[in-house]
Amino acid sequence: MTVVSTTPNSPGAAPTSGATILVVEDDEPIRDAVVRGLGLHGYDVNGAGDAEAALATVGRRRPDLLVLDIGLPGMSGIELCERLRSVGVDVPILMLSARDQVGDRVAGLHAGADDYLVKPFALDELLARVQALLRRARATAASTEVVVAGPLWIDVDRRRATVDGSHLDLSRREFDLLAVLAANPDIVLGRIRLLELVWGYDFEVDTNVVDVFVGYLRRKLDAAGAPRMIDTVRGVGFVLRPGRV
Amino acid sequence: MRLATRTALAAFIAASLTLLLAGAIFQGRLADVLQDRVDAQLEDRAESAPILAAIAERLGRSELAATVAPARVVVGDAVVPGGVIELGDLPESPLPAPDGPGWTTFTADGERWRLYAIEVVDVPDVGDRALVQLVEPLGDVDREAGVLRRRFLAAGVFVSFAAGAAGWLLGAIAARPLTRLRRDTASLREGDPAAWQVGDRYGTPEVDDVAAALNINLRRLSDETVRRDRALDAARAFAASASHELRTPLQSALTNLDIARSERASADERIPAIEHAHDQVQRMAASLTAVRALADAEFADPAWFEPTDLVEVIDRIVADERRRYPLATIELVEVGDGLAAEGSVTAWRDGVQLAVGNVVRNALVHGGDHPHVIIEVRGSDVIVDDDGPGVPAADRDRLVGRFAKGERSTGSGLGLAIAAEVTAGHGGRLMLDDSPLGGLRVVVRLAGD
Numbered sequence: 001m002t003v004v005s006t007t008p009n010s011p012g013a014a015p016t017s018g019a020t021i022l023v024v025e026d027d028e029p030i031r032d033a034v035v036r037g038l039g040l041h042g043y044d045v046n047g048a049g050d051a052e053a054a055l056a057t058v059g060r061r062r063p064d065l066l067v068l069d070i071g072l073p074g075m076s077g078i079e080l081c082e083r084l085r086s087v088g089v090d091v092p093i094l095m096l097s098a099r100d101q102v103g104d105r106v107a108g109l110h111a112g113a114d115d116y117l118v119k120p121f122a123l124d125e126l127l128a129r130v131q132a133l134l135r136r137a138r139a140t141a142a143s144t145e146v147v148v149a150g151p152l153w154i155d156v157d158r159r160r161a162t163v164d165g166s167h168l169d170l171s172r173r174e175f176d177l178l179a180v181l182a183a184n185p186d187i188v189l190g191r192i193r194l195l196e197l198v199w200g201y202d203f204e205v206d207t208n209v210v211d212v213f214v215g216y217l218r219r220k221l222d223a224a225g226a227p228r229m230i231d232t233v234r235g236v237g238f239v240l241r242p243g244r245v
Numbered sequence: 246m247r248l249a250t251r252t253a254l255a256a257f258i259a260a261s262l263t264l265l266l267a268g269a270i271f272q273g274r275l276a277d278v279l280q281d282r283v284d285a286q287l288e289d290r291a292e293s294a295p296i297l298a299a300i301a302e303r304l305g306r307s308e309l310a311a312t313v314a315p316a317r318v319v320v321g322d323a324v325v326p327g328g329v330i331e332l333g334d335l336p337e338s339p340l341p342a343p344d345g346p347g348w349t350t351f352t353a354d355g356e357r358w359r360l361y362a363i364e365v366v367d368v369p370d371v372g373d374r375a376l377v378q379l380v381e382p383l384g385d386v387d388r389e390a391g392v393l394r395r396r397f398l399a400a401g402v403f404v405s406f407a408a409g410a411a412g413w414l415l416g417a418i419a420a421r422p423l424t425r426l427r428r429d430t431a432s433l434r435e436g437d438p439a440a441w442q443v444g445d446r447y448g449t450p451e452v453d454d455v456a457a458a459l460n461i462n463l464r465r466l467s468d469e470t471v472r473r474d475r476a477l478d479a480a481r482a483f484a485a486s487a488s489h490e491l492r493t494p495l496q497s498a499l500t501n502l503d504i505a506r507s508e509r510a511s512a513d514e515r516i517p518a519i520e521h522a523h524d525q526v527q528r529m530a531a532s533l534t535a536v537r538a539l540a541d542a543e544f545a546d547p548a549w550f551e552p553t554d555l556v557e558v559i560d561r562i563v564a565d566e567r568r569r570y571p572l573a574t575i576e577l578v579e580v581g582d583g584l585a586a587e588g589s590v591t592a593w594r595d596g597v598q599l600a601v602g603n604v605v606r607n608a609l610v611h612g613g614d615h616p617h618v619i620i621e622v623r624g625s626d627v628i629v630d631d632d633g634p635g636v637p638a639a640d641r642d643r644l645v646g647r648f649a650k651g652e653r654s655t656g657s658g659l660g661l662a663i664a665a666e667v668t669a670g671h672g673g674r675l676m677l678d679d680s681p682l683g684g685l686r687v688v689v690r691l692a693g694d
Contacts, residue, residue: 027493029525033500036518040509071489098492120496123503 017042019064019134024054024080025096026072034067037123038130051075051083058089065134067126068113070097070104078104078111085112090172092133096121106212112171115199115209128203136176136200149182150242151226163224170220173198177213181230181240190237214238248423249416256412257405264401275393279386280359284348287361287379290316319343319376335380343376356384422447426456438467486648490532490657498525535657538599539647542666545593550671553592555622555691562602563620570609573616580623590625592671592691597627600667600675603660604629604687610653617682625673625692633684641677664689 021043025031031047038045046063048054051072057063066084070077081093095108095116105116114133117126147154151164156179161168170178180197181189191210195201199209218230231239246254315333317340336353341360349360361379429443441463443456501522505515556579563577601620608618608631621628636644636651643649645665648658664687665675673690680686 027497029497029521029528030493030500033497033504033518033521036514037500037504037507040504040507040514098489119492120499123500123507 018044020044020046020061021065021067021130022046022048022054022057022063023067024048024051024072024077025067025069026050027069030069034123034126038067038127041127043130051077051080054080055083058084062089063091064137065091065130066093067130068093068095068108070095070108070116078107081108081111081113085171092137092172094126094129094133109173109209109212110216114173115207129201129205132200132202136198145183147179147182149185149240150229152178152182152229152242154179154182163221163226166224168220168224170217173209174213174217174220177210178217181238182242185240185242188233188236188239194237210238248420249413252416252419253409253413256415257409260408261401261405264404268397268401271397272390272394275390276386279390280383283359283381283383283386284361287359287381290379291361291363291377315380317378317380319378336382340378340380343378346376350383356382357387358382419449422449422452426452426459430459433463438470441467483647487532487536490536490648491529494525494528494532498522498529501525532657532659535659535663539659539663539666542596542599542663542670545596545667545670549593549596550591551594553590553594553597555590555592555597555625555627558594558598559601559620559622559627562598562605565602566605566609570616572614573609573612573618575605575609576619578619578621580621590691592625593667596667596670597689597691600664600689601627601629603664604675604689606656607651607660608633608685608687610655611651612684619682625671625690627689627691629687629689630680630682631684632680632682635679635684636677645675645677661687 021038023031023034026049035045035047046057048057068077093113095113096119097105097116098119108116145156153162159175161170176198194210229240233239315335318330320328338353341349341351346362346364351358359381363377365375426447433441442460445456447453447456501518504510505518563575567575608629609616611633612631617632619630645661647662650658668675668690671691672693676688678686
């Protein structure tokens with residue numbers, strides 16, 4: 001394994017207020033309250049009641065972050081997320097879901113969302129995630145490095161990852177996770193540390209996004225013909241072992 | 246115990262008992278028959294006894310021995326010393342003492358003997374009287390009887406076991422329809438409850454009757470299972486909808502309260518936030534009430550039904566709604582023979598009030614700017630017309646569903662679903678149609694068609 005260059009992987013402290021956020025939620029009282037709540041903290045917030053309105057808004061002016069309800073009437077939040085990702089909208093997307101929509105939540109992450117929040121949630125929880133995701137988005141945009149680990153070649157600057165020369169099609173968050181794991185070879189990274197490094201969550205958070213995304217990464221690496229590199233260390237976290245080829 | 250084992254055991258016991266009884270009777274008779282033979286010989290010999298006795302003294306004993314023996318002639322001391330003439334092979338043990346004529350059986354030399362004593366009177370030269378004791382060993386007879394007994398016993402054991410085996414075989418054959426029925430029943434465990442049936446012909450009327458009774462119960466069970474599965478699905482869907490219906494206002498109230506307590510919020514922002522939160526909590530309360538009403542409607546108790554004056558019930562609704570919607574025109578019309586007013590409709594009064602109330606409020610919410618609503622009572626039908634935009638035919642079924650809301654709806658989305666459940670509880674139904682007023686017509690039918 002060769003590290004061509006490294007930069008410290010700590011969340012940047014870039015200010016996030018003033019960022020534009022689009023809240024897509026069909027229930028007007030919720031949408032209205034979330035728009036006002038985020039607005040109170042200095043964000044420039046717009047609301048959309050359905051997927052079509054959201055697409056129209058994104059088309060006019062791309063927001064810095066989307067808060068997206070999974071249960072939209074007509075085109076669902078998952079479909080909207082997929083559509084946005086497929087047209088190259090790579091801003092952070094935070095899904096809102098109900099507790100009984102576990103399957104939908106995972107589908108949302110699979111469709112390219114960065115994280116989800118279970119209703120009912122406190123405004124503080126939403127704010128913390130919004131801030132972290134915005135900071136991370138800016139921080140990763142600024143980093144430049146190339147990491148090589150076994151058959152893996154990760155060009156952080158161009159956001160390109162290859163296995164033995166063949167391209168890996170990764171979502172933004174999958175790419176960041178893989179880059180962090182590859183930059184710390186043979187070092188076990190706990191879930192909290194990964195949430196901090198990849199999602200920018202420097203606060204207590206109740207989520208299983210790390211496990212879900214590690215699962216996606218394993219599947220994609222396996223499909224690309226890479227050996228199994230990401231191990232689970234029970235009770236601790238995950239580790240990438242490049243040398244085991 | 247298996248059926249075949251039972252029949253085998255029964256056949257074995259029956260055969261054994263029969264043979265034992267036959268054996269008991271036969272054995273007694275056998276001994277009699279065999280002994281009769283000996284007795285006849287003794288009687289034959291007895292015929293010549295007097296002559297024998299008379300010539301006993303004159304003839305040589307050896308000659309007598311050949312015809313009479315074995316026998317003992319008791320003649321008295323005067324004739325011969327000791328008074329006894331012994332002829333032939335008598336047992337070594339002494340014979341029973343001479344105590345008059347008749348039959349006796351005695352044991353001597355390890356076997357049984359038969360003795361026939363006859364008295365001979367006026368015997369010349371011998372004296373007045375003599376007693377002739379003719380004897381015959383019963384050893385051969387007893388041996389013969391023993392052989393026969395052993396043969397009979399062996400034959401009896403064989404016959405009993407053969408009967409048992411035949412019983413097992415017949416039992417197995419007789420149980421075959423039952424075995425088939427059992428196999429058919431066992432295979433029911435898997436598969437679609439709707440297909441839970443066994444055959445109807447098993448070859449014997451008794452088993453066919455059991456199968457028919459079983460099929461009736463299976464049909465009942467499968468109907469019940471299908472109904473239960475459907476109810477469970479409906480309950481799950483309902484729980485999901487209800488939880489969504491409650492979570493949504495809860496989320497909104499929570500966020501508004503978070504805004505209200507935020508240090509960043511100004512008084513101008515706080516007060517509307519608290520008002521929003523209050524509205525949402527009320528929305529939750531209304532949803533809870535509606536969910537409760539729906540459950541009541543769904544499981545209406547027959548005891549709640551009583552003769553009800555529909556017009557009176559609806560008149561109260563009209564009075565309430567006129568107060569709530571002062572700009573609306575609400576008319577109540579009674580059509581027909583006035584039976585409804587006389588209370589000839591058996592109905593669940595609170596349910597009817599809930600159902601018609603929901604339909605009327607629905608009409609008022611979706612009616613024109615100054616809504617015009619006509620309520621017509623026709624027998625056990627309550628027909629509600631409004632002058633709103635109406636509902637496209639394709640959308641009507643959905644609107645009767647749970648948590649379905651129209652464009653202008655502010656309620657729980659359960660109003661028409663509750664009305665539909667109430668009508669179903671009366672054996673009737675809820676029908677949506679075009680209204681002559683231009684809007685929607687809802688027929689609340691409180692009786693079967």
